[in-house]
Amino acid sequence: MIGLRSKRVISDVVIYLILLVMVFVWLFPLVWMVLKAFDTNTGVSSVGIFPETYTLNNFKLLFQDSNNPYGRWLINTLVIALISCAITTMFILMVSFALSRMRFSARKKLMNIGLILGLFPGFLSMIALYYIFSQFNLTNNIFGLALAYSLASGTGYYIVKGFFDTIPMAIDEAARIDGATKNRIFWQMIIPLSKPIIIYTVLTSFISPWCDFIMASVFLSSPKNFTIAVGIRNWTTQTMIADYFARFCAGSVLISIPIVIMFLIMQKFYIAGITGGAAKG
Numbered sequence: 001m002i003g004l005r006s007k008r009v010i011s012d013v014v015i016y017l018i019l020l021v022m023v024f025v026w027l028f029p030l031v032w033m034v035l036k037a038f039d040t041n042t043g044v045s046s047v048g049i050f051p052e053t054y055t056l057n058n059f060k061l062l063f064q065d066s067n068n069p070y071g072r073w074l075i076n077t078l079v080i081a082l083i084s085c086a087i088t089t090m091f092i093l094m095v096s097f098a099l100s101r102m103r104f105s106a107r108k109k110l111m112n113i114g115l116i117l118g119l120f121p122g123f124l125s126m127i128a129l130y131y132i133f134s135q136f137n138l139t140n141n142i143f144g145l146a147l148a149y150s151l152a153s154g155t156g157y158y159i160v161k162g163f164f165d166t167i168p169m170a171i172d173e174a175a176r177i178d179g180a181t182k183n184r185i186f187w188q189m190i191i192p193l194s195k196p197i198i199i200y201t202v203l204t205s206f207i208s209p210w211c212d213f214i215m216a217s218v219f220l221s222s223p224k225n226f227t228i229a230v231g232i233r234n235w236t237t238q239t240m241i242a243d244y245f246a247r248f249c250a251g252s253v254l255i256s257i258p259i260v261i262m263f264l265i266m267q268k269f270y271i272a273g274i275t276g277g278a279a280k281g
Contacts, residue, residue, distance in 0.1 A: 031049075032049055033249045033252060033253065034249070034253055035049065035050060035051060036051070036245070036246055036249040037058055037059070037246065037249040037250040037252075037253045038051060038054040038055060038056070038058070038250075039051035039052075039053075039054070039055070039058075039246050039249075040052070040053045040054070040055045040057070040246075041246065042058070042242070042243050042244065042245060042246040042247065043241070043242045043243070043245055043246075044241055044242070044245040058246045058247045058249070058250035059250045059254065061247055061250075062247060062250060062251055062254065068231065068234075068235070069223075069224070069231075070228070070231065070232075070251055072224060073226050073227060073228045073230075073231040073232075074228055074255070076142055076225060076226065076227055076228075077209075077210060077227040077228045077229075077255070079142055079146075080142055080145055080146045080149070080209050080216075080227060081146075081206050081209045081210040082206075083142075083143065083146035083147075083150075084146040084147075084149040084150050084205065084206075084208075084209040085202060085205040085206040085209070087146070087147070087150035087153070088149065088150045088153035088201075088205035089198070089201050089202055089205050091150065091153040091154045092153055092154060092156055092157055092160050092201050092205070093160060093191070093194075093198070093201065094154075094186075095114075095154040095157045096157040096160035096161040096163075096164055097164060097186050097190060099111055099157060099161050100161045100164035100165050101164065101169070101172055101182075101185070101190070102182070111157075111161075114154065114155040114157060114158075115155070115158060117152070117155045118152075118155035118156055118158070122149075122152060122215070123214045123215055125152070126148070126214070126215045126218050126219075127218070129148050129151070130218055130219060133147075133148065133219070139219055139221075140219065140220055140221045140222050140225055141219075141225070142225060144219065145209075145215070145216060145219045145220065145227075146209065148215060148219060149208065149209045149212070149215070153205070159197070159200070159201075160197050160200075160201060163194060163196070163197040164190065164194070164197075167190060167193055167194070171185075171189055171190075171193075172185055172189075175189055199266050203262060203263065203266060206262070207259060210255070210258075210259065211229065211259075212227075212229060213227075213229040213230060213233060216229060216230050217229075217230050217233070228251060228255050232247075232248050232251045232252065235247060235248040235251075236248055
């Protein structure tokens with residue numbers, strides 16, 4: 001008869017084996033893509049996982065091909081991500097502050113509506129947004145796309161509001177006694193105390209437009225305005241994949257580096273922000 005200790009050991013072994021399989025399934029495509037970026041064979045087919053010979057030529061060609069201006073796409077992506085990040089962060093912080101620190105009659109209804117709307121993915125509205133933006137000549141436009149990413153950002157208030165709820169209301173009350181306005185309380189008292197959640201919001205607001213393909217492919221039609229996701233997607237078509245797949249992998253690796261660096265540097269603030277925001281709701 002198997003004892004309790006043996007059952008626990010067997011259970012742990014099974015769980016770890018399942019986790020190892022999941023890790024392998026998740027990491028294998030990423031590792032293969034990184035290795036393929038250094039492969040001299042430009043096509044999608046390869047003899048094995050590891051390239052026969054390694055080269056940096058795929059990375060060099062990213063910035064040397066005038067017909068596929070990866071450098072311009074990189075700048076476009078950065079500009080869109082920065083504009084969207086700034087607008088989205090301010091929207092979320094201000095909406096969260098209002099819902100956390102102020103009391104008004106429609107507060108709970110607005111919170112419920114915002115929460116429900118936030119459950120729907122943003123790309124569901126992209127066709128309607130495209131036709132609305134086209135009336136103002138904001139399609140195939142970098143600023144228009146950045147604005148489209150930011151319009152509904154206020155519905156993502158719940159994590160930030162939860163963090164603001166952990167800041168004692170006594171701070172606001174003491175400030176109001178001294179004559180401080182809501183605006184001053186927000187900028188000079190709440191914001192300085194909210195560094196972790198601000199960094200969390202900045203990271204999530206930056207990553208979304210940096211990596212997005214769906215909405216960018218609808219809004220942008222001119223190659224000079226492409227983001228990297230839209231631009232390198234064309235390299236995987238049937239006519240181009242044989243010559244551009246290794247370059248596609250190189251471009252994918254290159255665009256992922258800033259996100260990895262940002263996450264590693266700001267990881268402790270990211271964790272503090274999301275756990276602080278989950279403490280109250």
